Amino acid sequence: MSEHNGQAAHNGQAAHNEEHEQEHHIVSPVIYLAIVLALLVGTGLTVWASYIDLGEWQIAPGLTLFWNPVVALAIACTKMTLVVLFFMHVKYSTKLTKLTVACGFFTFIALMGMTMTDYFTRAWGRW
Amino acid sequence: MSDSTSTANGVIAEVHHEHPSYQRHHFESVDQQFDATNFAMWLFLLTEIMFFGGLFTAYLIMRNWYYPAFVEASHQLNIGWGTANTGVLIVSSFTMAMGVWSAEMRKKGMLILFLSLTWILGVAFLGIKSIEYHEKWVKHHVPGLHWSDSSFLNPASDPEVYKEYHDKPLAPDMAAKAGMYFFLYFAMTGMHALHMIIGISILTFMIFRARAGAYTTGHVTYVENFGLYWHFVDIVWIFLFPLLYLISRH
Numbered sequence: 001m002s003e004h005n006g007q008a009a010h011n012g013q014a015a016h017n018e019e020h021e022q023e024h025h026i027v028s029p030v031i032y033l034a035i036v037l038a039l040l041v042g043t044g045l046t047v048w049a050s051y052i053d054l055g056e057w058q059i060a061p062g063l064t065l066f067w068n069p070v071v072a073l074a075i076a077c078t079k080m081t082l083v084v085l086f087f088m089h090v091k092y093s094t095k096l097t098k099l100t101v102a103c104g105f106f107t108f109i110a111l112m113g114m115t116m117t118d119y120f121t122r123a124w125g126r127w
Numbered sequence: 128m129s130d131s132t133s134t135a136n137g138v139i140a141e142v143h144h145e146h147p148s149y150q151r152h153h154f155e156s157v158d159q160q161f162d163a164t165n166f167a168m169w170l171f172l173l174t175e176i177m178f179f180g181g182l183f184t185a186y187l188i189m190r191n192w193y194y195p196a197f198v199e200a201s202h203q204l205n206i207g208w209g210t211a212n213t214g215v216l217i218v219s220s221f222t223m224a225m226g227v228w229s230a231e232m233r234k235k236g237m238l239i240l241f242l243s244l245t246w247i248l249g250v251a252f253l254g255i256k257s258i259e260y261h262e263k264w265v266k267h268h269v270p271g272l273h274w275s276d277s278s279f280l281n282p283a284s285d286p287e288v289y290k291e292y293h294d295k296p297l298a299p300d301m302a303a304k305a306g307m308y309f310f311l312y313f314a315m316t317g318m319h320a321l322h323m324i325i326g327i328s329i330l331t332f333m334i335f336r337a338r339a340g341a342y343t344t345g346h347v348t349y350v351e352n353f354g355l356y357w358h359f360v361d362i363v364w365i366f367l368f369p370l371l372y373l374i375s376r377h
Contacts, residue, residue: 024231087220
């Protein structure tokens, strides 16, 4: 099929199905450029933060929270959110896609969280 | 029998309306087809989250158990190369997103350009990764194949890393656990690199298809879904980088 015919067929389809045609959102290059700059700034920030000792928080005797890994993971989560929402178009996707992505992350965090609470508390009270 | 068949075909022919050649017959519209394949791609990516999630969980548990060994082993990684690779991969995600945009806008030349740039950046990432792997081999930091505890039993024997971190010598049983760090390092970055190699192979195929005029006639599903895969692999690296390279500096 020539390019011209493909175009005509596509337009015919668009007229036939107007309410659906609205759904396919084309994200502008300006947004992509803003996101890639934000991601590069985030990368610089996380490297810079790793050179500084951000200290720790003594929650209880023997239980300490170090701020460096918390900050590094917080920046990584922010970067991930930007990639998922804009590069992967989830912000402009159907509710089905949004729900699918949310379910995936929820399941991952539940599995990871429950495993961690098990392993990290096996020696609880013995220190 | 032949009568009923012809009648059935006649009915189908009547209902069968005009649609683009790339629309499968069992979909009502191009958008329905797009949404269905998009959904399927996300389901595949969820299985990938679980797959890499197992590796990340193993890493966090082992790091908690053998903390001193993991910290000193992590000091062996080169933050400069790691940062460069993060930048390369993020920019490749951008060029991939622009590739999707070019396909949507039906710009064939731009599509080929952005797919090629993504290909080049992907290969550059693997090139930098292989420089790092080579360094691990030279320093006997490949568990099972080419391994020695000496960097961790006697950190001063590695002056380049020692002058930056002043690591204390580890007891022999803990020093051996540095091998667990490097095992997970190779398992995680190796599995990530395998995904990159698969991605680059598909990109090669797509560049040839794009040159033949595919993807720029309104049928963007393939490019869009490959983009999802590429961005997913980028996200995995976004987490590997701080966990392996950065968080053990302090």
